[in-house]
Amino acid sequence: MSTVLAYLEDTYKLIDKAHVEYIANDERGYYCVLDSTVFYPQGGGQPSDVGTIEAKGVHLTIAFVSFVDGVARHYGDFSSVSLEKGEEVTLYVDEAPRMQNAKAHTAGHLMYTIVESLDKNLIAVKGYHFPDGSYVEFQGSPSFENTETFIAEINTKISEALNEATSVEASLIMPEELAARWSNIPNNLPLGKPLRVVTIGNLHPTPCGGTHLKSLQELKSVVVTKAKRQKGNLKISYKFE
Ligand SMILES: [Zn+2]
Numbered sequence: 206m207s208t209v210l211a212y213l214e215d216t217y218k219l220i221d222k223a224h225v226e227y228i229a230n231d232e233r234g235y236y237c238v239l240d241s242t243v244f245y246p247q248g249g250g251q252p253s254d255v256g257t258i259e260a261k262g263v264h265l266t267i268a269f270v271s272f273v274d275g276v277a278r279h280y281g282d283f284s285s286v287s288l289e290k291g292e293e294v295t296l297y298v299d300e301a302p303r304m305q306n307a308k309a310h311t312a313g314h315l316m317y318t319i320v321e322s323l324d325k326n327l328i329a330v331k332g333y334h335f336p337d338g339s340y341v342e343f344q345g346s347p348s349f350e351n352t353e354t355f356i357a358e359i360n361t362k363i364s365e366a367l368n369e370a371t372s373v374e375a376s377l378i379m380p381e382e383l384a385a386r387w388s389n390i391p392n393n394l395p396l397g398k399p400l401r402v403v404t405i406g407n408l409h410p411t412p413c414g415g416t417h418l419k420s421l422q423e424l425k426s427v428v429v430t431k432a433k434r435q436k437g438n439l440k441i442s443y444k445f446e
Pocket of ligand 1: 415
């Protein structure tokens, strides 16, 4: 089985029902696997959601969710309550960290898509969309000559997008279609199966499995603070509000 990732449908849906598949434990402790989840499991440079799961009237704190072999593992004190397969539970995702993560992720997404469109040699390969020290790393040799000028150019484009309160859309398309719309895609995309892409306004679509805001209206500011070479990649740091 695999867990249906319900958070992909709607970033703003924080409460949902799901059914128990099984309880197990690993080096992190006890965890519960469900048929579907609104909890974002840590990955793709985005922190795990936190919250509670109510099972048989007991609220269990969920401090971490991981994604292993197609299933989301919700870690909590599941040894204290006996749950059978098929038991219905209610999931409650904490709103403040979820929205903070969606903001960080959307800000990073906006920044890296603009960078890719300004410099076609650069492809975003890694993101770190945590509240402190957010950055995106790019592969390829930058074609800009002056770093400060390039940063200013990125920030201008970001402000323009924010002023237009641009929409953020997530959709499923085939990788072949993505390649037809934008030639600079990462070379490790699995072909032949639908891919989730995120499109901000009229910028190019980019593959992404994170949680996003539905409009840039919810971001006050996004500012690139520095760009520097690191281990062959270009690392661009940003701040957001
Ligand atoms: Zn994204």
